[in-house]
Amino acid sequence: MKRFMDDKDFLLSTPTGEKLFHEYAEGMPIVDYHCHISPQEIFENKRFETITEVWLGGDHYKWRLMRASGVDERYITGDAPAREKFQKWAETLSRCVGNPVYEWSHLELKRFFGYDGVLNAQTAQEVWDLANAKLAEDDFTCRELIRRSNVRLICTTDDPADSFEWHKKIAADPTFDVQVVPAMRPDAALRIERAGEYAAYLKRLGEAAGIEIKTFDDLKRAISIRYDVAHELGCRASDHALDYVMYEPATPEEIEAIFEKGLAGEQVSEHEMLQYKTAFMLFVAGEYERLGWAMQLHFGCIRDNNATMFAKLGPDTGYDSISNYAPADQLAAFLNAVNETSGLPKTILYSLNPYDTYMIDTVMQCFQQAPVAGKLQNGSAWWFNDHETGMRQQLTALANEGVLGTFVGMLTDSRSFLSYPRHEYFRRVLCGLIGEWVEAGKYPADFETLGSIVRDISYNNAVRYFGFDLPLEA
Structure with missing residues (x-):
């Protein structure tokens, strides 16, 4: 059995695939030729107060999953506190086996926040504290x-x-x-x-x-x-x-x-x-x-x-x-x-x-x-x-x-x-x-x-x- 989200083998089932990714693809720069991020936020070097803001604000991929999981709209686009919204997302995510958002979310936690664990209802507070501490750092813009x-x-x-x-x-x-x-x-x-x-x-x-x-x-x-x-x-x-x-x-x-x-x-x-x-x-x-x-x-x-x-x-x-x-x-x-x-x-x-x-x-x-x-x-x-x-x-x-x-x-x-x-x-x-x-x-x-x-x-x-x-x- 492969380790969850293994940095070496994830989505790679052959030695040839591993060689191609690690030696040729992994270090290549990115040209993002179509996106919807705000140039104003880039110029102003926007900071984010919480993981909820940067992760759930405007992300209708996640909103759809939360609705499908029976989460009340107050915790999705409504006025619920940020910590409660994040908890509802963590509870939802644990049910999303096979959904790419599950894999993307954990890749983002690994690459930006250094978190190698699994986000679920029990670890939500740990991830909340870690991510928000990172977001508070001077260079985390x-x-x-x-x-x-x-x-x-x-x-x-x-x-x-x-x-x-x-x-x-x-x-x-x-x-x-x-x-x-x-x-x-x-x-x-x-x-x-x-x-x-x-x-x-x-x-x-x-x-x-x-x-x-x-x-x-x-x-x-x-x-x-x-x-x-x-x-x-x-x-x-x-x-x-x-x-x-x-x-x-x-x-x-x-x-x-x-x-x-x-x-x-x-x-x-x-x-x-x-x-x-x-x-x-x-x-x-x-x-x-x-x-x-x-x-x-x-x-x-x-x-x-x-x-x-x-x-x-x-x-x-x-x-x-x-x-x-x-x-x-x-x-x-x-x-x-x-x-x-x-x-x-x-x-x-x-x-x-x-x-x-x-x-x-x-x-x-x-x-x-x-x-x-x-x-x-x-x-x-x-x-x-x-x-x-x-x-x-x-x-x-x-x-x-x-x-x-x-x-x-x-x-x-x-x-x-x-x-x-x-x-x-x-x-x-x-x-x-x-x-x-x-x-x-x-x-x-x-x-x-x-x-x-x-x-x-x-x-x-x-x-x-x-x-x-x-x-x-x-």
């Missing part, structure tokens, strides 16, 4: 957590109407050597179905761009202006949260009429919404090609399913689920249309539904093009899939249908400064899987080549793919 994790670059998630104030301040701060750059998420400009909210957003975007938005062409010009500002600050990627990748073409006249309704705060039909979103996505895809950015498309999610709790808590509070609708014909038609108009930018496709994996792999291979290796990517196993099973499935499908060695690897997609051990978790899964293939005789034990593949997936491929100003690691 969010910047130090980033440094300790060997992070070289972070892409935050930002709206084109944002001021980018905190990115500018971080870039001008000589005391912090980790790059923090924006990644554009123009979802608010896409949501024409939100009537008055959409119209109010256009006003804010116009103010940020220094123009008045009266037409769809004005909107496109505002987006271009703000994208150019973001590019100067190091932005090299966008991100879009879509229900699915749609393709419903329309004439310029039709789009202008739809836009006018949205600008006036009027409700558009579903067909008009799809036409508008298609036109918007075709435009921004051209912008990404112009700027050399990567376009990230996240889809396959049904958000805010529980209307009662959405009314109480708002979005991103643990009430989202997997969608089973991702039409391959529309995805292919959209990529083809972009390819024929502006040319396809580098594109990463993420579906929340694991059943879409092979569909994505086969569609994207129709549009691969030199000189970019892996110009289209099947993104890292995402959200409900970033566990060992999901990662193995995504990696295996990509290996079966494409070139695994061009994969850009892991991201945290997190709001927590303690999430960086997810990169270790991913690298262990990657090395474990490749190790099994080698020892089954499916690939030679050529460690020069294998080591290069593992290093590249862990770090180098992301640096090359996004064009970040970072050194490669040999």
